[in-house]
Amino acid sequence: MNPSIAKIAEIAGVSTATVSRVINNPEKVTEKTRRRVMQVINEFGYVPNEFARGLRSQKKNMVGMIIPSNKAYFLYFPSFSYFLKGVTETLASEGYYTIISMEESGVDPRTSYKNLISKNLIDGFILLELRENDPRIEYLIDHSINFVTIGRTKKNDSYTYVDLDNSQGAYLATKHLLSLNRSKILFISGEKKDCCCIHRQEGYLRALEESGIIIDNELIVNSDSSEDMSFNIVARALNQTDFDSIFAVSDMAAIGALKALEFFDKKMPVIGFDDIPISRYFKPPLTTVRQPMQEMGKLSADLLIRKLNGEKPKSELVDAELIKRESTLRFL
């Protein structure tokens, strides 16, 4: 079907080695022969066979991404798709392909990685939904596989990450609530081991401390970030705890909170995190913290490519943006 390098070489009157050089190391070839070979390549529409190339050179031009398949992640997906766009477009521009698969639930999170690695299919990975002590990190380092994570663990000097400055995002959100003269802020966090949540809690605490407010541990609650659990948490808290505003670690949790408030006919400012599309359309529209998803996708792909080229790029922390909407503004 497609002509092989041998055919191109024959027609151009050179060896296959020279054709290969024209493609991969043009500087090692005379201007004159380069021209001639390129002409034949173009004329015949020759494109190197990726399988042959990958087999011989061990460079596969493939990057893997294994997507968490829990429901929460899916709701979050609209923003995620911008991330995906950033990743795939950047990778494609450097000749890499993106292989995706879904995380299998109920198995060791390393299985999918193991699978792709042992098949010799992948140059590197982009890791999503990082957790403290994530076993994938050690596994990939042990197998000398290149990777970049989205998010970072506490011990983060042994790998390259792209992370939202979650702490700063939470700090902005908390400051915003403080500026509305709310000081008893219920913080609905997520799972304890979730790296994002840890940093967000940090930002929340920092803002409070900065304003000289004494931390009340009663006001910090863990959840699974779901709407339902958040509803229940707020419903219970309304009886048991004294609070005047809510900062939730995800938009869905914030929505659950708003529903609980509405149900019990209470009103107070609520902030979420992520800026999923629902937030804009919810009534009241939800104040939230937005991540530059596409940029993060781009960045992570960039860093990975540089790692694959043997560089040691520095990790990146990107800024969060507070999006103010009715759910807090109506308390101005």
Add this chain to the structure above:
Amino acid sequence: MNPSIAKIAEIAGVSTATVSRVINNPEKVTEKTRRRVMQVINEFGYVPNEFARGLRSQKKNMVGMIIPSNKAYFLYFPSFSYFLKGVTETLASEGYYTIISMEESGVDPRTSYKNLISKNLIDGFILLELRENDPRIEYLIDHSINFVTIGRTKKNDSYTYVDLDNSQGAYLATKHLLSLNRSKILFISGEKKDCCCIHRQEGYLRALEESGIIIDNELIVNSDSSEDMSFNIVARALNQTDFDSIFAVSDMAAIGALKALEFFDKKMPVIGFDDIPISRYFKPPLTTVRQPMQEMGKLSADLLIRKLNGEKPKSELVDAELIKRESTLRFL
């Protein structure tokens, strides 16, 4: 790193051919040698190198999916992610990998396909967002590349598709409005060439005709399915046209319509299409038509696999489901 087939063969005391048979055609090997070879394979954790395999056998175990990158599609993504889950999990279970990339805007829609095909990287494709006279269909048929489409064109006997029964979905929606004693239904359609829209319009017309209602072409309007355009359409229609309910071709368009109604302080039943997550959370919660996305993903992957195995599977039409919510129920 990973042991090669030669090493396994040596240790098991057989030829590489036999090892290969154990893996690919176990029925051609004695029970006894199969056992022995399998034991060595397991012991050393041998996994065939996909690049070598793909090169030699021309079976690449890769399926490509090129994702529309327009904003509308991204909002729709949460459901799309279920589709993706269906696709990747089904493909993975048969040993296929999923390569994704983003459609480049402003270029021939065939470019990305061309690229992957010429690199000899892909066994087949799943095509999204089909249009009437979609140039990709002819292109792929011409190059004898296997593919399955989501959606179908008018002329659909030359390829295999999975499609929602859009006509039936629209029929259900229209019937529902009729049951609320609304007969002057404004139909906000999408782009004229969009296959979905064509079928949805068909269902709308069928329901009306069945009830003996004379079609008023004034009531059928094309749009880009966006919230804004839909808002404007309804705003204008309120002055110029006589209608008592709205059926929009997408949830975002329905939301635009609801906002326009609210803005002009009018009330009437509105139905959307797709059941994006926003619909459930919008006020009023939106009546809409749901597609079984995960099932469609599964089905399309199934059909593609069967095509790759040389079968000629029949296309599939799946049922739509009407999800009744406040946006119509409050007019009961």
Add this chain to the structure above:
DNA sequence: GATATATATGTAAAGGATTACATTCAAATA
């Protein structure tokens, strides 16, 4: 028991590139 047939296994080519090493050729130096 000899022959024909079927089954299991082995040998080696092929798939299409990259690349270490060898060779050729031209320019630079003495």
Add this chain to the structure above:
DNA sequence: TATTTGAATGTAATCCTTTACATATATATC
């Protein structure tokens, strides 16, 4: 002009499988 040096090109091995074909072994038939 003879010699050295460096750049351009070619030769052939290599990456790791699969598979057509050849051979060996077991089974069935007469």
